[in-house]
Amino acid sequence: MPRTCLIVDFGGVLTTSFDDAVRGFEVREGLPEGAVEKTWYRDPAMVELTHDLERGRATQYAWNRRLGRALGIDGTDLLGRIFADTRLDESMTSVVAQVRAAGLRAGLLSNSMGLAPWNMYRGFDIHASFDAVLLSAQHGMRKPEPAMYELILKMLEVPGDACVFVDDNAENLPPAEALGMATVLHRSVEHSSTRLEQLLGVVVPGIPQKEN
Template identity: 30%
Template sequence: MSERRFEAVIFDFGGVITASPFEAFNRLEEERGLPADFIRRVNAANPHDNAWARFERAEIDARRFDVLFEAEAEAMGHPLEGRAVLAVLSGAIRPAMVRALGQLAGAGYRLACITNNVPAGHGAGMARSDDTKDAYEQVFARFEHVIESSKAGVRKPDPRIYQMMCGHLGLEPAQCVYLDDLGINCKPAAALGMAAIKVTSGAQALADLSQLVGLDLG
């Protein structure tokens, strides 16, 4: 019997285990009469040192984020307070992904999670409500190890966060599969030697992952 290529599957949380937060951002933009993807554009400007990046590293608190994000949004032509963005962050968990976690664990794969999040909300994943907190914590309990940017002080795409995970797992990057909905976060994982999957939908992610691990996760 041939040796298995991978030992661990490492998941992003928002946009992979849960529906994409960008969907919620688009709804907020529509409600406020803002251009589509405006929030993403604000967060993409000065991506390593803007309000969003600093908040994900826990360098500022929610009150300071509210002020700084609003100033950044106004500088790009539209008023939008940061607290409104935080209010829509939590995404619905994808049941098919949760089922896949069970299948992977049953087949002997180790499971982990690297997530960029902000120090606002409650419990694992910084949920926005008690119900969401409970649901998130049930999923987080399935992972052998979780790295949250707001607690680690480092965020994707910094290569150090992927190296931290490999260190915790005691594995080489080449022994790991990594899933993320942002290409910019997949690139450093792939550069280190991980098999990176860019997630565009739950079905696509599970199909691609199935091919890599030799399981039918669909």
């Protein structure tokens, strides 16, 4: 039977590529290619600080200062500058709208990184666009902690086996699968749209429809 609920990540799923934005930032700042990844994702102290930020235990201001010092650049609004090139992916937001228009439920499950000075969700009314919204920092936890997935199911009032979960990070999929969700690793609108049409039984935008 088709599933009846869609749960999606935000950054990198409903937006354009974060990786592309990072590369553009490095060019603008005159940094070597890969400098942000090396300093952010491979430094245990920065990884820990990022996790604290996602759980709401640290501020963007502290995060910006730390990474700015590590990169040797100005840390003012650093997250905002790193992701300045990201935009809403209107094709994917249309998928969510079409799913809800078909009478299915939709939830947002996002590892947030604070809301100031950079607000990842600015310009998109997440609360009007979803039946339930779970931002990690507002609940003191982060994906892939199982409690995140359990809570969004409770908020949506659906069992795991009724849901499809879409995320661009493969590490975030196993906890969803453990609760019975079908999962989609987002790589393109075309791929995700095709899989969602198969799993939800709803025709969604992004797929050229066959002519009779």
